[in-house]
Amino acid sequence: MNKRLLALLSVLVIASMALAACGTPATEAPAPEPTEAATDAPTEAPAPAAFECTDAIGCVTVAPGDPIHIAYALTVSGATASLGDDSRGAIEIAIADRGGELLGHPIELSGEDTLCNAEGGQAAGTKISADPTIVGVIGTNCSSEARAAMPLISQAGMVMISPSNTNPDLTNPDHPDAHPGYFRTAHNDLFQGRIAAEFAYNELGVRSVATIHDGSPYAESLQKVFADVFRELGGTVTAQEAINVGDTDMGPVLTTIAAGAPELIYYPIFEPEVALVTSKAKEISGLENAILMGADAGFSDTFPEAAGSAAVGMYLSGPYVDVNNPAYGEFLAKWADQIGGVPPSGFHAHAYDATNMLLNAIEQVAVVDADGTVHIPRQALRDALYGLSGFAGLTGNLTCDANGDCATGEALGVFQLSQAEVDGAWPPPVFWQP
Amino acid sequence: MQSLKRFSWTDVFMWVVGAALLTLIVVGSYLTLQQGKYTTVQWFDLAVFGLAQGSVYALIALGYTLVYGILRMINFAHSEIFMSGAYIGFFVATSMQRSGFLRENPVLGIVFIFLTAMTTSAILAILLERIAYRPLRGAPRLVPLITAIGASFFLQYTFRGLFGTQNRAYPEIDFIRGAIPLFGSFQIQKIQLIVIIAAALMMAALAFFVQYTKTGKAMRAVSEDKSVAALMGIDVDKIIVRTFVIGASLAGAAGVLYCFMFRIVTFYMGFIPGLKAFTAAVLGGIGNPPGAMLGGLFLGIFESLGPTLFLDGLGIPAPYQLKDVIAFTMLVMILIFRPTGILGERLSKTKA
Numbered sequence: 001m002n003k004r005l006l007a008l009l010s011v012l013v014i015a016s017m018a019l020a021a022c023g024t025p026a027t028e029a030p031a032p033e034p035t036e037a038a039t040d041a042p043t044e045a046p047a048p049a050a051f052e053c054t055d056a057i058g059c060v061t062v063a064p065g066d067p068i069h070i071a072y073a074l075t076v077s078g079a080t081a082s083l084g085d086d087s088r089g090a091i092e093i094a095i096a097d098r099g100g101e102l103l104g105h106p107i108e109l110s111g112e113d114t115l116c117n118a119e120g121g122q123a124a125g126t127k128i129s130a131d132p133t134i135v136g137v138i139g140t141n142c143s144s145e146a147r148a149a150m151p152l153i154s155q156a157g158m159v160m161i162s163p164s165n166t167n168p169d170l171t172n173p174d175h176p177d178a179h180p181g182y183f184r185t186a187h188n189d190l191f192q193g194r195i196a197a198e199f200a201y202n203e204l205g206v207r208s209v210a211t212i213h214d215g216s217p218y219a220e221s222l223q224k225v226f227a228d229v230f231r232e233l234g235g236t237v238t239a240q241e242a243i244n245v246g247d248t249d250m251g252p253v254l255t256t257i258a259a260g261a262p263e264l265i266y267y268p269i270f271e272p273e274v275a276l277v278t279s280k281a282k283e284i285s286g287l288e289n290a291i292l293m294g295a296d297a298g299f300s301d302t303f304p305e306a307a308g309s310a311a312v313g314m315y316l317s318g319p320y321v322d323v324n325n326p327a328y329g330e331f332l333a334k335w336a337d338q339i340g341g342v343p344p345s346g347f348h349a350h351a352y353d354a355t356n357m358l359l360n361a362i363e364q365v366a367v368v369d370a371d372g373t374v375h376i377p378r379q380a381l382r383d384a385l386y387g388l389s390g391f392a393g394l395t396g397n398l399t400c401d402a403n404g405d406c407a408t409g410e411a412l413g414v415f416q417l418s419q420a421e422v423d424g425a426w427p428p429p430v431f432w433q434p
Numbered sequence: 435m436q437s438l439k440r441f442s443w444t445d446v447f448m449w450v451v452g453a454a455l456l457t458l459i460v461v462g463s464y465l466t467l468q469q470g471k472y473t474t475v476q477w478f479d480l481a482v483f484g485l486a487q488g489s490v491y492a493l494i495a496l497g498y499t500l501v502y503g504i505l506r507m508i509n510f511a512h513s514e515i516f517m518s519g520a521y522i523g524f525f526v527a528t529s530m531q532r533s534g535f536l537r538e539n540p541v542l543g544i545v546f547i548f549l550t551a552m553t554t555s556a557i558l559a560i561l562l563e564r565i566a567y568r569p570l571r572g573a574p575r576l577v578p579l580i581t582a583i584g585a586s587f588f589l590q591y592t593f594r595g596l597f598g599t600q601n602r603a604y605p606e607i608d609f610i611r612g613a614i615p616l617f618g619s620f621q622i623q624k625i626q627l628i629v630i631i632a633a634a635l636m637m638a639a640l641a642f643f644v645q646y647t648k649t650g651k652a653m654r655a656v657s658e659d660k661s662v663a664a665l666m667g668i669d670v671d672k673i674i675v676r677t678f679v680i681g682a683s684l685a686g687a688a689g690v691l692y693c694f695m696f697r698i699v700t701f702y703m704g705f706i707p708g709l710k711a712f713t714a715a716v717l718g719g720i721g722n723p724p725g726a727m728l729g730g731l732f733l734g735i736f737e738s739l740g741p742t743l744f745l746d747g748l749g750i751p752a753p754y755q756l757k758d759v760i761a762f763t764m765l766v767m768i769l770i771f772r773p774t775g776i777l778g779e780r781l782s783k784t785k786a
Contacts, residue, residue: 007769077599079700215755242752246706248696251483253754258744259472272601272698279697281621283613285475306603308697 002172007345051367055377057157060135063370066392067108069131070358073124073149073160076168079271080116082300083141086345087163091336093139094355102359103366103374105237110134114149117216117245125149129156135376136160138351142270143167143218147177147321154179157378158386161358161406163187164319166296167217168225171403177217181382183404185350185357185395187249187319189218191409192295193225195434196266196317199414201233203432204291206263210239212277214269222295227407238262243273243305248281258286258381268295268317282310293317299346304421304428320413321349342367342426350407353393357406362387385390441614443516448770455767465747472742480739486626486695488734489633493688493725494711495718496640497681502658503704503721504677505576510582511562512685513708514589515555517701519686521593523551524699531605540609548690555686558589559678568671594700602698633663635728636684644723649676657721713765719775728776737761 053059062068072091073086088111095107110131112124120142128134129152137153137160140146146165153160162170162184169175170182200206211227213219220242227237238260241253254277257265265287267277274294281287292310294303296318306312321328331352335343365380388406389399400406416431437475465506466472494516501509526547530536536543539672558704565583570578609629644650655663657674664670692707710733740760741753750756 066687078702079601081600176612213752240752242755244755244758247694247737247757248698248706249483249487252480252742252757255476255479255483256742256754259476275601275603277694278697285619285621302600302603306601306698308603308606389549417561 004088008324010205024156025253050367051244051373051377053376053377055211056379058378060133060376060378062105062133062376064376065105067106068102068374068376069108069110069133069135071128071131071134071137071139071354072111073114073128073137073145074111075116075122075141075145075381076111076113076121078115080141080300082271082302082344082349083116083164085143086300086343086348087138087351089335089339089343090163090331090348090351091355093152093331093338094352094353095340096334097356098359098432102324104372105374107359112139114142115143116145118144118148121145121148122152125152128369129153129158129318132156134158135362135378136381138163138354138358140165142216143170143221143348144216146182147217147398150177150182151430154181159183159358159378159382160363161354161385163354164296164347165218166192166333167221167380169217169221171401171405173403174422178403183357183400183406184348185354185393185398185406187226187407187409187412188405189222191248192230192317193222195409195416196233196295196414197226197229197233198434199315199317199432200264200266200291200293201230201235203414206291207386208236208238208260208262209264210237210241210257210262211259212241212243212257212260212265212267212269214243216245216270218297219268219270219301223266226266226268242336243277245270245273247273248276250277251284254281254284254287258284261286262290264291265297266293266298270297271300271303272306274298275303275311278307278314279310291315296346299415299427301342301344301426304417304426305424307422309419309422311422312419314417315431316415316417316428318413318415319346319350319395320411320433325394331394344426346427349394353391355396356393357385357388357391360391361388444739448453449451452767455763456677458748461559462679462744462746464746466743467747470746471746477739478620478671481735482622482626482630482740484730484735484738486629486734487738488693488731490688490692490707490716490730491711491733492727492730493636493684493691494707495631495715496637496723497685497719498608498712498715499723499726500653500677500681502715503723504674505578505652507565507567507568507578508582508712509681510708511566511585511677512520513704513711514586515562515595515682515704516685516692516708516711517560517593517704518558518689518691519551519555519682520689520699520703521523522554522692523547523596523686523690523693523703524602527605527607533609533745536605536607536609540607546606548687551690552683552686555682555689560675564674568674568698590701590704595610597701599701603701604693604698604699607694610694625633625694629695632687632691636687640684640723645678649673653677676740708760713761714756717765717768717775719778722775722777725775725777732776733761733764736764742769 050257054114058409074087076084100107112118112127114124122230140162141164143165159181164186166186166189168188168190169177172178208330239257241257243253281292293315298319299316302361361381361384362376365384367375386400391398395411398406413430414432417428421428480583488710492713499510506773530543562585610625613623615621652668652673656670660670714729715726715735718725737757745753
């Protein structure tokens with residue numbers, strides 16, 4: 001009985017495999033029958049030769065009426081959801097700006113939740129790379145996600161443009177974390193760390209600092225850049241401590257830091273840990289007067305409320321978009337209209353630019369057949385993005401270099417939180433700009 | 435001669451590992467203290483942080499250990515009982531904060547938060563026992579264990595579905611903020627004092643309850659032998675429900691104290707404290723309430739003092755990342771050299 005069942009199952013499996021194998025070429029190559037064309041229109045010019053894909057890493061073919069498929073890989077749930085919601089809203093606005101259509105095809109946006117950790121990035125990368133209809137990806141939010149997802153997405157021939165990955169390794173050609181097809185509109189942390197350190201040393205006039213990271217590639221490298229530049233400027237780094245994601249009791253680590261009596265603590269970590277450190281720090285004897293400074297990971301509308309009154313006066317280094325730019329005002333109006341409220345974090349403009357860059361590049365390289373079929377050569381798409389220069393986006397004029405860095409690092413600022421943000425106002429006003 | 439025969443190389447290896455770790459701890463502590471980087475005040479602060487955190491672990495651990503003592507099962511859904519108490523406490527606290535009640539009558543408000551949280555946790559535990567565990571009373575021991583894990587997921591994702599995935603900020607209660615100066619430059623945060631005292635009171639009350647009340651005696655009897663206890667006229671089901679209620683109330687209270695300290699509520703918040711409390715229960719000797727208290731405090735203090743004391747002097751950078759390594763290494767070492775835990779009972783044949 002069991003053997004029979006097994007035999008039946010294997011027959012079914014084989015049959016489904018065979019069917020699937022037959023299915024793919026049929027949809028991929030809807031070449032018109034040459035005889036038909038000859039009999040139907042004998043007097044017209046001969047039909048153009050069917051598109052032949054000569055691209056090194058293949059083409060995406062979109063049949064008439066089928067959507068052009070792009071995906072997002074963002075952290076849209078949990079503690080870091082404001083970061084993902086912020087980017088996702090901007091992507092939706094960029095698509096809506098085009099009426100949801102590209103080259104006469106509807107734009108389909110599918111998404112994966114990346115959870116701001118390597119596991120989430122891995123899962124999202126696996127799912128996205130398995131879907132050959134996806135042309136490009138907007139994501140990820142956290143550098144840890146990109147590190148796990150990018151090898152898969154790069155292997156699948158897709159491009160990925162990140163609105164908020166800032167880890168320097170991702171675009172360092174000598175580092176194994178850099179992969180072809182990866183771009184970002186976010187600043188590289190080599191800029192952010194330097195600006196934060198210069199702000200602390202020159203503007204605030206502090207001479208001793210301590211840093212805390214959470215072991216994520218983003219936080220670890222950012223605090224390292226910060227500490228290195230601060231030492232270069234002539235300051236002292238009293239401690240470079242670390243916590244684990246998921247820790248709640250920050251008292252012990254802060255007490256250890258207090259032993260070095262730093263004037264400023266820089267902790268570029270995510271929610272909820274950034275709020276836990278903030279609310280605890282002022283209670284530690286020896287740190288009552290220490291200046292607190294976070295980074296773009298804490299730049300989220302839920303953070304000041306979670307940290308409470310301890311966040312008043314705290315600084316955050318992060319992405320800065322010129323609020324007087326009329327295009328940005330227009331974007332915010334669209335946000336209020338389509339999504340409601342204000343963007344909850346700081347990388348919406350970067351995500352908007354990323355989406356527009358991707359859609360423009362698709363438009364630029366796509367080959368459209370007479371019947372409306374669109375062919376998108378993947379390597380050409382990458383080349384178009386690597387060659388992008390002077391793209392006027394919300395975050396400035398973007399020019400991508402050969403490593404995938406498209407932002408210049410000019411769009412950075414330092415923000416200061418006040419009681420208004422703790423009571424729910426967002427975003428905070430910019431305090432200083434390099 | 436007899437002892438020589440029982441001698442095995444595994445034992446030798448374990449003793450060597452144990453001795454190496456002990457040396458590491460002693461040398462590390464000596465070097466750290468030699469450096470004189472930390473003042474007495476800072477050591478005191480670290481100990482207080484550990485004590486406060488440990489008190490919360492201990493309160494949760496009691497729930498694991500009480501249920502284990504009676505049913506010989508690990509109630510893995512206990513961490514979600516803790517989370518539910520914290521969540522309900524959060525809703526009560528937020529609404530009272532908004533209406534201003536908490537500012538005018540802080541003591542009454544805080545008592546009310548505790549009562550609602552403990553009641554909710556207790557009700558949830560009663561339901562859990564009735565629906566998920568009682569039907570499986572006679573089943574093999576692994577069955578209720580798996581059910582408990584399932585119940586844990588069920589509760590976690592019910593809360594996720596009801597209240598979302600985001601972290602919620604607990605209101606700041608002014609009454610419990612600020613520091614109390616002791617002597618010299620020593621001081622203690624009000625909230626830590628409250629946590630330590632509240633936990634100590636509850637544990638003392640529990641010890642009294644188990645030792646001197648009728649229900650407590652019945653609990654001990656059921657724990658010794660269910661069928662004999664039933665023959666003596668004890669309603670075993672009722673006692674089991676009461677045990678669940680006591681454990682859950684303590685977990686609910688722990689949830690409130692945890693929120694007072696860390697001001698954060700999420701559906702996932704029970705997992706790590708639950709795991710640590712379970713560790714504490716095993717560390718102290720599972721099934722033994724004083725052991726759970728001791729294990730919790732031990733674990734809290736080790737986590738707080740350990741990284742600085744043991745590792746700083748050895749020049750290990752960012753030692754606090756290794757906090758959990760220290761905690762779990764300690765668990766493994768204690769289980770190797772004292773398999774029943776610090777205060778572990780000798781398991782009799784009928785119990786095992």
